[in-house]
Amino acid sequence: MIRASFIDYAIRLSPLDAPAMAALQNNLVTKSVLKGDYLLRDGEVCKHLYFINEGLTKTFFLKEDKEFIMRFFPEYSMFTVLDSFLTQTPSLYSIIALEDTSLTFISHTHLEELCNKHHRIETFFRKLVSVASINMMKRISEMLEENGTKSYNHFLSENKQLLQRISLGDLASYLGITQVSLSRIRAKK
Template identity: 40%
Template sequence: MSMKASTNHKLLYYLNNWVDITEQEEAIILSAFEPTSIKKKKDLLVPGEVCRYVYFVTKGGLRSYFVDSKGVEHIYQIRLDNSWISDLESFFSQRPSKYYIEAMEDTQMLRISHERLEQLYHEVPKLERYFRILFQKAYINALERLNATMWESAVERYNDMLKEHSDIFQRVPLTYIASYLGITPESLSRIRKKK
């Protein structure tokens, strides 16, 4: 299987988990997504730019973060293989983003623009349901993260992260994981030693 076929297969596999897609519809969907890649440490998005795409990560890892007035980075999303990443606020409003999206590894993706996604809804109407579910989940995840930082202990947040990404510690620097969890690297080390 070629790299392109393998990449496309992953996207179709995740779409088919939610909606039944015919072969004809598969061809339409694949033509709407553009394969792209980015090297480790390069930016996919920087503050002040409008986020024009939603990305499906087929292989690699990305993080989104913002930098506060003191110059401290706060990681908002960590996304590894077979997951979606974007700044949805900027993507839907088409206003400038406040976030960076940076590659943590050499990363291969499929991307779709705002305009092309709207077209795709007309061409394959059942996909509107998939993306509605996807965007609802993204909103719920954002609220859960906000609530977790207020109500859950660092250990609970750590355990939730491990459930979601069992291989995360092999692939993502500890400083990034600590920032995502809203704790210091020292606190993260203490939690890991107790496990």
């Protein structure tokens, strides 16, 4: 995994000239949250684009008191609840810290202002939305097309480093299977 900062991540998507980089840096905020703290609760508007410096979060929703985990975001990930962030409407998803987490973020308002002033920041954001859309489509395909064993193997190939950091309940929820089924799959390994 490549160590990075918010700015490094942005530059990897789209080179930033010095004025754009300085403007972006001046609008970033860094804060720490504790394990169990919510960054966003369903029904709230997602007002920030986040980058994880250290720690781990998950994005999830509840349906009939059952939790469905969409994604885990470890360090060096950039994320938001895309539909809520883009439209500034209430989110159906929540984001919670699974570990004590250090985040760098920018507000929707400031990012919009920077996109209007700096073409390179607008290009970075467009590319970020494209990457997020592709990742979302991959996740939907995984959820719809894979059985539990295939989903578990796919998770291992993509996210093995997270296994010791997430609960078996969260892993089962992410895979869309019960903990009993997950235990059976793991026992066959």
